[in-house]
Amino acid sequence: xxxxxxxxxxxxxxxLVACALPLTLADALAADCPAGKTAAGATKPGPTEPSKVTxxxxxxxxxxxxxxxxxxxxxxxxxxxxxxxxxPGGIVPWHSHEMRPSNIYILSGTITEYRSxxxxxxxxxxxxxxxxxxxxxxxxxxxxxxxxxxxxADLLSPGMNPDESM
Numbered sequence: 001x002x003x004x005x006x007x008x009x010x011x012x013x014x015x016l017v018a019c020a021l022p023l024t025l026a027d028a029l030a031a032d033c034p035a036g037k038t039a040a041g042a043t044k045p046g047p048t049e050p051s052k053v054t055x056x057x058x059x060x061x062x063x064x065x066x067x068x069x070x071x072x073x074x075x076x077x078x079x080x081x082x083x084x085x086x087x088p089g090g091i092v093p094w095h096s097h098e099m100r101p102s103n104i105y106i107l108s109g110t111i112t113e114y115r116s117x118x119x120x121x122x123x124x125x126x127x128x129x130x131x132x133x134x135x136x137x138x139x140x141x142x143x144x145x146x147x148x149x150x151x152x153a154d155l156l157s158p159g160m161n162p163d164e165s166m
Contacts, residue, residue, distance in 0.1 A: 106127065
């Protein structure tokens, strides 16, 4: 196996672990919503259009072509890393994670999440990590006077374009 093949396989495995880890930590991360406030359909759909937010794809990997070890199992799937900057009053619109698991990391600023599975808004600040997967829909709003910078790593289903926003 040459160095490029080994690197591609290692990169693919790293991508898989990065996306699968939240599934193994689900109970630990469930505290994002306060105890007693979780319920299916707790928050109704919010805004459907982005506002005052930039969404830059930093990198994407086609896992189907990442090497023989992963290729067949991940045919058509891609992993991508994005940088979102949400200005004061900005909105990341209502969207679902049923087919697109994601890890969110708040680099700077503060942002409020309105989650379908939580009856109260959830505040996220610098250093917070949120796992988004399964029957979860939500939207985000920057209710502060400073920009919020977010990194988003998500696993795209077959047919999803890595350049598609939110």
